[in-house]
Amino acid sequence: MIEELRALAGRPVIIGAGIAGLMTALRLAPEPVVILSKATLGGDSSSAWAQGGLAASLGEDDDPALHRADTLAAGDGLCDGEMAARITRAAPVAIEDLSRLGVRFDRRADGAPALGLEAAHSRRRIVHAAGDATGREILRALVEAVRRTPSIAVLEGFEARRLLVEDGAVVGVLAASARGAASLATTRVVIATGGIGGLFEHSTNPDACFGQGLALAARAGAVLADLEFIQFHPTALAGSLRPAPLISEAVRGEGAVLVDETGDRFLADEPGAELAPRDVVARGVWRRLADGHAVFLDARRQPGARFAQRFPAITAACRSAGLDPATQLIPIRPAAHYHMGGVAVDAAGRSSVSGLWACGEAACTGLHGANRLASNSLIEAIVCAGWVAASVAGAGTGRRTPPRVTSLPPAPDPSPVRSAVSRGIGILRDETGLASTISALLPLACGGGPASDPALLGLMIAVAARRRRESRGAHWRTDFPSHDVAAKRSTLSLDEALATFGSLAVSRQPIARRA
Numbered sequence: 001m002i003e004e005l006r007a008l009a010g011r012p013v014i015i016g017a018g019i020a021g022l023m024t025a026l027r028l029a030p031e032p033v034v035i036l037s038k039a040t041l042g043g044d045s046s047s048a049w050a051q052g053g054l055a056a057s058l059g060e061d062d063d064p065a066l067h068r069a070d071t072l073a074a075g076d077g078l079c080d081g082e083m084a085a086r087i088t089r090a091a092p093v094a095i096e097d098l099s100r101l102g103v104r105f106d107r108r109a110d111g112a113p114a115l116g117l118e119a120a121h122s123r124r125r126i127v128h129a130a131g132d133a134t135g136r137e138i139l140r141a142l143v144e145a146v147r148r149t150p151s152i153a154v155l156e157g158f159e160a161r162r163l164l165v166e167d168g169a170v171v172g173v174l175a176a177s178a179r180g181a182a183s184l185a186t187t188r189v190v191i192a193t194g195g196i197g198g199l200f201e202h203s204t205n206p207d208a209c210f211g212q213g214l215a216l217a218a219r220a221g222a223v224l225a226d227l228e229f230i231q232f233h234p235t236a237l238a239g240s241l242r243p244a245p246l247i248s249e250a251v252r253g254e255g256a257v258l259v260d261e262t263g264d265r266f267l268a269d270e271p272g273a274e275l276a277p278r279d280v281v282a283r284g285v286w287r288r289l290a291d292g293h294a295v296f297l298d299a300r301r302q303p304g305a306r307f308a309q310r311f312p313a314i315t316a317a318c319r320s321a322g323l324d325p326a327t328q329l330i331p332i333r334p335a336a337h338y339h340m341g342g343v344a345v346d347a348a349g350r351s352s353v354s355g356l357w358a359c360g361e362a363a364c365t366g367l368h369g370a371n372r373l374a375s376n377s378l379i380e381a382i383v384c385a386g387w388v389a390a391s392v393a394g395a396g397t398g399r400r401t402p403p404r405v406t407s408l409p410p411a412p413d414p415s416p417v418r419s420a421v422s423r424g425i426g427i428l429r430d431e432t433g434l435a436s437t438i439s440a441l442l443p444l445a446c447g448g449g450p451a452s453d454p455a456l457l458g459l460m461i462a463v464a465a466r467r468r469r470e471s472r473g474a475h476w477r478t479d480f481p482s483h484d485v486a487a488k489r490s491t492l493s494l495d496e497a498l499a500t501f502g503s504l505a506v507s508r509q510p511i512a513r514r515a
């Protein structure tokens, strides 16, 4: 165990250093806090890849109520309307806060933020930075702010492997680092570990984002929510790059069209054509691929020669794959992109376990319902970080003796689960596929080996998807293609998921430990 960590005992611990984790730490200042990050601050995060921007009703023709209405429409009947109202009301102020922290948003000649338009938004309200590199610019400013804040202790290269829980409350975090195992005594932990794309064969998320925080929370007894709702982006660059570079919707917004290898514009008759809702386009592309075709984005006419200037980051990604997007067809395929589900939290980010909060993509606030409105996730993370920090600060410190732990779980490895997860809980789902994915994941989840945590989460998602016998938002069941008029948001604990399989034993906390 690393002895000098004793000095940090009692501080809140934030697991994950993407935009959600960094912002929560900054909002907590000057209260002392620890950030635990697998990589360097901001590294291996989805935040670094965010292109489009943040949605906020800043335009003269806009209003938080309009932003909320668009959010609810995208969420297909399952959003938490009160949460959507709170977040959309708070969004404009959050943009000002980010500017004060040093984020250089793209601005008009009069100094106001330049506002972009994205699919399913009824107004121009997307605030962006450095063209299509918004996430990277926000991370730059937040990392700099964190590094100059003395109350924030940063532990880079530390991977949280377990939450330590006694009598239903958090008492510590068990982590692994190159210097050995570390246990931190704390009664306040914030999960900010991002999304789950790394569980899939094709994802726009970095491999490090495979839902480890959700597995930790589930093993600690927390209730997870809306797990079955996973957004697949229709146009990721096809090929072997991990993460799969995203070819943003904005490229289609500028006139690029989807064609197969014969030149057929196969979505032309769909209402909205290439700018139909993301899940509709993703299913259309998926079906075309399943029929044995190749699918391409054709940007040669529009935006054509303007491509490199309008989309510098996408141009660089295409060039690294040996392509010139202005003159060549861009091969694309759908990829797992964003998880609407996560740790079920209340308005202050509190989970069902005492001492455990969640923020960012790992949390499920109910904002997104069955499908996320584009650019609503970064703003959710920024806004909710303030509420989480206020709740954590108000919770008071607990005991300071580091719990002594006798065994460290192995480093998690999601690669053995990717094929079963991608087959069963991909874009099109049915009973047979879900049952076969569950059979494949169950032994891995029970095994206690490196694939155990990723398999456990994949299993919980498959159970949630199997229970939802309807199609809604991003969840499409070919055997239940209609809406269920009585549908509600879903919740699932690990015990409930395992009860589905009778008396099978997957230990919630398979670590022997002495206090």
Ligand SMILES: Cc1cc2nc3c(=O)[nH]c(=O)nc-3n(C[C@H](O)[C@H](O)[C@H](O)COP(=O)(O)OP(=O)(O)OC[C@H]3O[C@@H](n4cnc5c(N)ncnc54)[C@H](O)[C@@H]3O)c2cc1C
Pocket (backbone or CB within 6 Å): 015, 016, 017, 018, 019, 020, 021, 036, 037, 038, 039, 042, 043, 044, 045, 046, 047, 048, 049, 050, 051, 052, 053, 054, 055, 134, 135, 158, 159, 160, 161, 192, 193, 194, 195, 204, 205, 206, 208, 209, 212, 213, 246, 337, 338, 359, 360, 361, 362, 374, 375, 376, 377, 378, 379, 381
């Ligand atoms: C290509 C792409 C484009 C996107 N574009 C937009 C956009 O334009 N607008 C928008 O609103 N959203 C966008 N999103 C979604 C948005 O970027 C994410 O939802 C958001 O950045 C998530 O932030 P986060 O802080 O919750 O997680 P992340 O930024 O993913 O950070 C999580 C961090 O936790 C670390 N971590 C994980 N497990 C552990 C562990 N066990 N111990 C320690 N550390 C751990 C990870 O390494 C990572 O650094 C995009 C996503 C992608 C992938």
